[in-house]
Amino acid sequence: MDEWTEVTTARERVETIATTLSQPRTANWVAEQAEVKWDTAKKYLDELVDGGELLVTDSGAYVPDPTRAYFDQLRELILTNDRESLRGELEAIAERIEGWKEEYSVESRSQLEQTLAEDLGPAEIRDRRRVLRRWETSVRTRDRITGALAIYDDVAALANDVPGSKTIGTTG
């Protein structure tokens, strides 16, 4: 199997690290993580800032622009799914959540979280923590889909106004 540095360019590695940061980081730190020289990291980081993907903090650290990330994801949801797929996903999420409620005899995610204080074995705790993570992700996904559906028509109309543009509603 090829190493990361063999199958990617320096630019790709900087972009991978920088666009998935959970907190502001220096160019030096990004360079180390992306296995590139400092000046190479700095150049590509500044390009990502110019392109609106990253912000620079007062101390000169880089962090993904949260508003850009948020809208990019809404845009992607709209441009790569038709309304029916999004509604179908909402139904699937509702079923998943209902299934967890039944399986663990709880009414809510927080109630399942409270059961971790009970006398459970390590395997059961691991299992419940995993479900808690999934439950949280599903709730967030549900909120984003709801947001995407609220602006779906406007965004779809804008995209469809461009001659020869990508067709809305593919589920790739």
Added chain:
Amino acid sequence: MAIFGVWTPVERKLLERVHDRLAGTGGCTSVRYAPSRIDANEVLADVDPVVFLGRDYGADARIRVEFDLSGDSPHYWIQWWEPERERGFGWHCDETEPEYGPVHFQVEYPDRPTEREKAAYIEDEHPYRTFERHFASIESTIDELSW
């Protein structure tokens, strides 16, 4: 991660990078998100070991990658599993086995109890780099294991 009270999709973007890496790796097929593409929690790939390892191996395998970035430091699960042989191994960073430190290496057997041992932990490492480090070591790990 929450900034200004709004959650931004770092975990999702991280999974997309992992998905693309697996999809571009020889021997990794049916690369997919679970439970679904939109509501992704993890990335799964079926593995043809003949292509992935470059030698005859005798059983198919599956790779599973999951992150949890909600805490102070990243949690992750990077797993190699052989369904037919009911065995596998993986690196788990999830605070469920504190006696082994922040990360433990876990081997599961079809007929023996699960074995765990302390695994290397690199402080302040980007989770994608963590994934690449473990992903690159799968082959040597298989060679070292006496199943």
